[in-house]
Amino acid sequence: MSDYNFAYLDEQTKRMIRRAILKGLAIPGYQVPFASREMPMPYGWGTGGVQVSAAVLKPDDTFKVIDQGADDTTNAVSIRRFFQKTAGVAVTEATEEASVIQTRHRIPEAELRADQILVYQVPIPEPLRFLEPSEVETRKMHALEEYGLMHVKLYEDISQHGDIATAYAYPVKVEGRYVMDPSPIPKFDNPKLKMAGIQLFGAGREQRIYAIPPYTDVVSLDFEDYPFQPTKADHACDLCGAEDSYLDELIMDDAGKRMFMCSDTDYCATRRKGGHIGAQGAPHREDAA
Amino acid sequence: MHEVLEGGFNDVPVQAAQAFRAVMTAMARPGDIVQVCGAQPPAPMSVAAGAVVLTLCDPETPIYLAGSHDTEQVRAWISFHTGAPCVAAHDAVFALGVWDDLPLGAFSIGRAEYPDRSATLIVDSAHLANEGAVLRGPGIDGTARLSLPETRAFQQNAALFPLGLDFLFTCDTRLAALPRTTRVS
Amino acid sequence: MYVAVKGGERAIDNAHAWLAEERRGDSSVPELSLAQIKEQMALAVNRVMAEGSLYDPDLAALAIKQARGDLIEAIFLIRAYRTTLPRLGGSEPIATEDMACDRRVSATFKDAPGGQVLGPTFDYTHRLLDFKLAAEGAVAAAPVAPTHEGHTPHIMSFLDKEGLIQPEPPGPDVPDDLTRTPLELPASRALRLQSLTRGDEGFVLGMAYSTQRGYARNHAFVAELRIGVVAVEMEIAELGFAIEIGEITVTECETVNQFQGSKTEPPQFTRGYGLVFGMTERKAISMALVDRALRWKELGEDNLGAPAQDEEFVLYHCDNIQATGFLEHIKLPHYVDFQSELELIRKLRREAQGNMSQEAAQ
Numbered sequence: 001m002s003d004y005n006f007a008y009l010d011e012q013t014k015r016m017i018r019r020a021i022l023k024g025l026a027i028p029g030y031q032v033p034f035a036s037r038e039m040p041m042p043y044g045w046g047t048g049g050v051q052v053s054a055a056v057l058k059p060d061d062t063f064k065v066i067d068q069g070a071d072d073t074t075n076a077v078s079i080r081r082f083f084q085k086t087a088g089v090a091v092t093e094a095t096e097e098a099s100v101i102q103t104r105h106r107i108p109e110a111e112l113r114a115d116q117i118l119v120y121q122v123p124i125p126e127p128l129r130f131l132e133p134s135e136v137e138t139r140k141m142h143a144l145e146e147y148g149l150m151h152v153k154l155y156e157d158i159s160q161h162g163d164i165a166t167a168y169a170y171p172v173k174v175e176g177r178y179v180m181d182p183s184p185i186p187k188f189d190n191p192k193l194k195m196a197g198i199q200l201f202g203a204g205r206e207q208r209i210y211a212i213p214p215y216t217d218v219v220s221l222d223f224e225d226y227p228f229q230p231t232k233a234d235h236a237c238d239l240c241g242a243e244d245s246y247l248d249e250l251i252m253d254d255a256g257k258r259m260f261m262c263s264d265t266d267y268c269a270t271r272r273k274g275g276h277i278g279a280q281g282a283p284h285r286e287d288a289a
Numbered sequence: 290m291h292e293v294l295e296g297g298f299n300d301v302p303v304q305a306a307q308a309f310r311a312v313m314t315a316m317a318r319p320g321d322i323v324q325v326c327g328a329q330p331p332a333p334m335s336v337a338a339g340a341v342v343l344t345l346c347d348p349e350t351p352i353y354l355a356g357s358h359d360t361e362q363v364r365a366w367i368s369f370h371t372g373a374p375c376v377a378a379h380d381a382v383f384a385l386g387v388w389d390d391l392p393l394g395a396f397s398i399g400r401a402e403y404p405d406r407s408a409t410l411i412v413d414s415a416h417l418a419n420e421g422a423v424l425r426g427p428g429i430d431g432t433a434r435l436s437l438p439e440t441r442a443f444q445q446n447a448a449l450f451p452l453g454l455d456f457l458f459t460c461d462t463r464l465a466a467l468p469r470t471t472r473v474s
Numbered sequence: 475m476y477v478a479v480k481g482g483e484r485a486i487d488n489a490h491a492w493l494a495e496e497r498r499g500d501s502s503v504p505e506l507s508l509a510q511i512k513e514q515m516a517l518a519v520n521r522v523m524a525e526g527s528l529y530d531p532d533l534a535a536l537a538i539k540q541a542r543g544d545l546i547e548a549i550f551l552i553r554a555y556r557t558t559l560p561r562l563g564g565s566e567p568i569a570t571e572d573m574a575c576d577r578r579v580s581a582t583f584k585d586a587p588g589g590q591v592l593g594p595t596f597d598y599t600h601r602l603l604d605f606k607l608a609a610e611g612a613v614a615a616a617p618v619a620p621t622h623e624g625h626t627p628h629i630m631s632f633l634d635k636e637g638l639i640q641p642e643p644p645g646p647d648v649p650d651d652l653t654r655t656p657l658e659l660p661a662s663r664a665l666r667l668q669s670l671t672r673g674d675e676g677f678v679l680g681m682a683y684s685t686q687r688g689y690a691r692n693h694a695f696v697a698e699l700r701i702g703v704v705a706v707e708m709e710i711a712e713l714g715f716a717i718e719i720g721e722i723t724v725t726e727c728e729t730v731n732q733f734q735g736s737k738t739e740p741p742q743f744t745r746g747y748g749l750v751f752g753m754t755e756r757k758a759i760s761m762a763l764v765d766r767a768l769r770w771k772e773l774g775e776d777n778l779g780a781p782a783q784d785e786e787f788v789l790y791h792c793d794n795i796q797a798t799g800f801l802e803h804i805k806l807p808h809y810v811d812f813q814s815e816l817e818l819i820r821k822l823r824r825e826a827q828g829n830m831s832q833e834a835a836q
Contacts (some may be wrong), residue, residue: 004558006302013557015347018309019382022345023405025316026455026468028427032405033656038553043799045806056313058306068810075806077482105810114318123800134786136659143401161822162829167814175427175470177451186814196430198317205796207656213317213428213470231817248809249816263810 007054008086013037017055017209021200024211029174030142031125031208039204046079048202049102049121052209053083056117056200057100062090064098069106069246069263076104095266105168107189109245109267112197114214120183122203125210127171127181147179150221158226167231173219174212182218188230188246193218235260240271241278293365296329298343308344312457315466320424320433322417326462331362335413337459338385342411343370346383351376353396355386358413378408385411388438393446396454404451407469414438417460426471435465443473497542511535520723520752521545525794526552527653527672529722529751546674546794553795557653564648566707566716570726570749571628575702577753580629582697582730588626593701594753629698630728633743639730640742640773659786666768666789670761671750673792679756681782681792682763690767690780694729694746701725701753725750727758731766736774744773764788 005011013035020034039047057063063083067076071093079102080091092098095108104121112118124130128138131149141147150171157165170187174180182193183201193199199212212218222228233247239261245268247260259280262268272281298304304327311323330339346352352373354363363385364375378384378395391410399407414436422437426447435458437443446453446469453469467473498505512519512535522534526549534552541547577593580586592598633639649664652672657665670678685691703723707716727748733741746766748758767782769775781787791797 006306008558010558010560011301011305012347012349014305014309015345016349018313019345019350020405021313022316022409022455023407025313025428026470027404027451028470030404030451033403033658035654035656037653038550038557038795040554042550042802043796044801044803045799047799056310058310059303068807072482073807074482074486077486081483104806105808123803135790136786139402162825163818163822165818165822167818168811184808184811186810188814198313205800211317215430216427231814231821233813233817246810247813249813263813 004086006059006087007057007083008040009037009051009054013051014055017051020209021052021055021211024200024209025198025213027178028212028216029172029178029180029210031203031210033207034209036204036207041078041082043205044123045075046102046104046121047204048206048209049104049119049204050079050082050202051204052119052200052202053100053102054087056119057083057087057089059088061087061099062092062097063087064092064095064101065103066101066106066108066264066266067104068248069108069267070265072265093266094270095264105184105186106246106263107185107192107195109242109262109264110270111192112195114196116197118195118197118199120185120199120201122181122183122201122206122208124169125181125201125203125206125208127169127179142178145177147173150179151223154221155223158223164222164226164228170228171221173221175217176219179221180210180212180218186232186246187220187228188232190218190220190228191230233260236278237262237268237271237281238278239281240268240276241281242268242271242276293331293362293369296331296339296366297370298327298340301343304340305344308340311464312341312344312466315457315464316428316455316468318428318433319426319467319471320419320429320435320465322419322463322465324462325459325464331360331366333357333360333387333413334363334366334385335459336462337464338411338413338457341457341459341464342367342373342383342385345409346371346373348372348374350382351380353378353381353384353386353408355384355392356390358386358390381408383409383411385413387413393442393454398449398452398454400452404453407452407454409455409457411457411459412438414458414460417458417463417465423474424467424471425474428468429471435467437467437473440473443467443471447472497540506539508532508535508539511538517753518543518545518548520754521675521757522548522552524751524754524757525549525672525674526556528552528556546798550795550798561654563708565719566709568704568706568722568724570700570704570724571631572625573700573702573704573724573726575626575700576723577701577755578626578698579700580696580698582695583629583632586627586629586632626700628728630730630745633697633730638743640744642745657789659789660771661785661789663765663769663772666785667747667749667761667765669789669792670748670764671757673761674794674797675754675757675760677792677794677797678760678764681767681788682760684780685763685767685782690770690778690783692744692746692763692766693732694763694766695731696759696762697728697730697745699725699727699755699759701755723752725752725754725758727755727762729759729762729766744769 020032024032065076065080067073084091095110100117102119126138132138154164168186169184172180172182196214201210220228236243238259245262248263250259252259308325311325315321315323325337325340328339328343350373378392396408418436419434420436422440424433450469456467458465512531519531519534523529537548537551578591645664652665652668703721705718706720708719709716729746731744733743746762748761750758764782768785770783
């Protein structure tokens with residue numbers, strides 16, 4: 001094991017984070033300030049998610065980390081190793097086996113169960129920040145439920161582009177009260193925000209924690225004549241053939257030939273194990289790693 | 290005679306992690322009854338209330354002890370194990386007592402900019418079961434039931450949303466939660 | 475057929491091994507010792523202590539070595555270490571008037587009790603590369619004057635006796651701690667000063683410079699700049715009195731600024747304050763200027779819209795660990811969010827081109 005406390009953080013810090021998580025769950029979508037600590041990884045690289053995970057994990061958990069939907073991206077590997085080392089928890093790449101999943105920019109394709117917890121890494125927790133840079137002002141706007149500015153912005157998009165020009169970090173309204181940034185997930189993932197599992201959001205540098213309890217109403221902002229539309233590339237996964245998953249786009253040759261594959265690597269591998277093969281896919285092999 | 294120095298967690302990081310997960314699950318799923326143990330607080334505190342205090346309280350969280358819970362032994366135990374100062378109700382981050390002793394109107398319900406700065410009440414109860422009042426709201430798939438001491442106070446509390454109090458009901462080693470978002474009927 | 479590339483784990487291990495090799499450099503060149511860094515790179519060590527918010531020259535030297543001389547990386551190492559330390563208590567306020575000054579200059583009075591002490595400064599060195607340093611050799615000993623021991627009153631105290639300097643309102647007995655509570659605005663002066671003293675030297679310097687050039691100009695004179703060793707005392711509850719627990723070197727700067735006054739109150743000078751770990755005078759002076767600029771509301775001045783007056787702007791952006799982390803994170807994969815923008819822009823262009831060709835056909 002290691003010289004550090006279980007899950008790295010000292011107990012007083014964990015208590016402070018735990019209290020913030022409880023208030024976050026009690027006030028869905030509201031950003032609870034917390035005294036974020038300096039972590040041994042840079043701000044902006046998941047320190048908020050890491051602190052929330054550290055406060056939530058218990059020794060018998062099975063932990064999964066994804067970045068862009070993938071378990072093997074370098075930062076996901078780094079965070080997974082951190083908790084393997086400091087909390088001694090079991091780790092997995094299988095969504096189904098995980099009790100706690102830390103994520104950056106994606107919600108897994110497989111529907112999460114009631115006993116699973118999803119921890120999001122959040123860069124800028126304030127959905128109004130790009131419209132109003134001042135924290136003093138945006139806090140007031142949330143207090144007064146003054147969200148007109150956001151609708152004006154979305155509407156201006158429509159008048160300029162004929163469409164809402166927000167493709168990720170698409171704002172939602174939680175339980176009819178707080179407008180919330182779901183972190184930079186593609187808007188394709190927004191409908192999944194209403195789920196059976198507990199969702200916790202940690203923004204380390206910005207010192208905010210927020211939460212969505214299970215089955216909470218989460219509505220993507222839109223207009224009657226321009227209803228919200230989750231979108232994805234109009235392709236099937238070239239590896240597993242899935243037509244319902246969010247896709248990464250790869251450039252294959254100098255001529256710019258494209259290929260598409262599931263961003264959720266576990267979803268893709270599970271499908272291939274189940275015998276689904278896409279246009280350029282190979283049958284699943286255990287040694288593909 | 291209860292020894293003040295005893296009754297804390299033996300393995301703080303692990304037991305606190307387990308207790309917190311139970312409390313978090315309860316807060317996220319109003320009506321769910323979870324097990325929390327590992328504490329042996331002095332009477333009249335329940336085991337579950339003891340575990341909650343050990344898990345969440347420290348010198349930064351002033352606590353109010355109501356009525357029958359405001360004893361020398363309880364004060365000494367909380368002070369030794371958590372360092373939380375005992376204060377008047379309106380300064381409290383946490384409160385501990387039986388339902389009839391808790392002065393609901395005296396606690397902080399937060400303010401518009403900071404609704405999180407509200408008290409969490411730990412209500413030691415003689416009875417806790419999934420029966421009685423019907424609960425609806427975030428965390429609940431349809432409806433849930435919980436044996437609440439009354440309904441009116443919780444309806445009034447929910448009407449304050451996003452301000453309001455949050456409740457943890459403790460009974461022996463069991464715990465359930467009722468955040469301000471839950472609509473009770 | 476396409477097989478997805480994996481290998482994050484191995485790539486990380488290999489990168490770490492390579493980094494360790496690069497850190498050591500050419501192994502035929504003797505390795506740097508921490509003592510060498512501490513003694514010969516003392517100002518780098520000071521900066522790392524100041525912005526790392528941890529007074530420990532040995533750890534700062536280690537961090538500089540580990541970071542290959544990247545001071546922001548070294549500051550980060552110190553900050554991450556500092557967070558894991560238990561907080562045993564708070565010291566008594568340090569008594570800088572009792573400082574054993576290595577350097578003490580005033581721009582406002584030619585002489586004052588305690589005198590002016592130039593100290594080991596770059597100020598009047600001609601900035602000519604000293605090629606003698608390229609060849610290692612002994613340094614001639616500097617002449618030693620008897621040190622002024624004991625009390626050296628602050629220059630400000632003489633202005634204070636005359637009622638010329640605005641008295642500072644008393645703060646709380648125990649100020650808030652920036653590292654223990656989330657920053658809330660408006661911030662108390664104590665929190666602002668904490669934030670500035672650990673803020674990035676370059677950022678604070680730039681902000682201070684902007685006030686000199688006219689963005690919320692406040693006409694600062696350096697009333698006093700002193701650098702030296704002070705005792706740190708802490709009250710031990712069991713003893714019931716304070717004992718000395720160590721000594722630290724600090725740089726303190728007090729500026730005297732344009733006076734205030736109104737119909738009811740005669741004019742008084744105002745003050746900016748800087749206090750930084752180690753010998754760090756550029757930072758301390760900068761801090762004093764920015765502190766003063768941030769006090770506009772309290773001193774009844776106009777908000778000129780200058781960056782250095784904007785508390786939220788300064789406090790949220792002066793921390794180089796927050797800034798560098800967030801800045802550098804944009805090199806992490808953003809495949810997913812970029813993909814969503816790609817789809818959107820293709821869709822918008824399709825629609826726009828459709829509209830244009832429709833219009834052309836009409």
